[in-house]
Amino acid sequence: DSGVTQTPKHLITATGQRVTLRCSPRSGDLSVYWYQQSLDQGLQFLIQYYNGEERAKGNILERFSAQQFPDLHSELNLSSLELGDSALYFCASSPGGSGGNEQFFGPGTRLTVL
Amino acid sequence: DAKTTQPPSMDCAEGRAANLPCNHSTISGNEYVYWYRQIHSQGPQYIIHGLKNNETNEMASLIITEDRKSSTLILPHATLRDTAVYYCIVRPRSGGSNYKLTFGKGTLLTVNP
Numbered sequence: 001d002s003g004v005t006q007t008p009k010h011l012i013t014a015t016g017q018r019v020t021l022r023c024s025p026r027s028g029d030l031s032v033y034w035y036q037q038s039l040d041q042g043l044q045f046l047i048q049y050y051n052g053e054e055r056a057k058g059n060i061l062e063r064f065s066a067q068q069f070p071d072l073h074s075e076l077n078l079s080s081l082e083l084g085d086s087a088l089y090f091c092a093s094s095p096g097g098s099g100g101n102e103q104f105f106g107p108g109t110r111l112t113v114l
Numbered sequence: 115d116a117k118t119t120q121p122p123s124m125d126c127a128e129g130r131a132a133n134l135p136c137n138h139s140t141i142s143g144n145e146y147v148y149w150y151r152q153i154h155s156q157g158p159q160y161i162i163h164g165l166k167n168n169e170t171n172e173m174a175s176l177i178i179t180e181d182r183k184s185s186t187l188i189l190p191h192a193t194l195r196d197t198a199v200y201y202c203i204v205r206p207r208s209g210g211s212n213y214k215l216t217f218g219k220g221t222l223l224t225v226n227p
Binding site for chain 2: 002004031033035042043044045048055056058088090092094096102103104105106107108110
């Protein structure tokens with residue numbers, strides 16, 4: 001158990017819909033990362049937040065957005081869903097700053113778009 | 115991030131040492147070598163990291179060559195539960211603003227009974 005929690009575990013929805021994935025980082029970790037894992041693209045970095053502020057962006061679509069709240073939990077919002085958005089979505093956390101950046105991953109949310 | 119090269123797959127007998135190689139010939143002086151693994155569809159798990167000295171923890175040992183162009187992850191007594199995809203990643207440990215992990219295809223290690 002990494003200490004990172006993600007909800008829900010599974011999500012099935014239809015094309016065109018909007019969903020929200022939630023992540024709670026390990027206690028004390030200030031950085032949260034979101035990754036997408038699909039069969040054809042592998043594990044890809046989407047976005048990073050540090051203490052409430054966006055720190056880095058990867059291959060995140062404009063239809064996707066994220067935020068980190070004052071209690072440090074994070075949400076990833078996916079809208080206008082397409083079949084190709086079906087994937088595993090992982091959240092990771094790390095202490096950030098001088099505390100090092102070993103990332104600890106949650107169990108993931110499996111999104112299926114029908 | 116510097117790129118890494120790993121064999122796509124390896125087999126190992128249960129109880130034997132598993133030695134997973136990684137080439138990172140373009141590694142920069144401030145970049146560390148990190149190893150993660152992913153057991154089928156679970157979240158990636160941090161294993162170990164190092165800069166230039168050999169490192170050991172409760173999970174594994176990391177051997178980095180003197181020129182830092184390659185490294186080997188050693189699982190001393192592999193078990194069936196070590197069957198996973200192992201990823202070698204190079205990146206700065208701290209400093210800068212982008213701490214993302216860039217995953218390649220990794221090595222699928224299969225531990226056989």
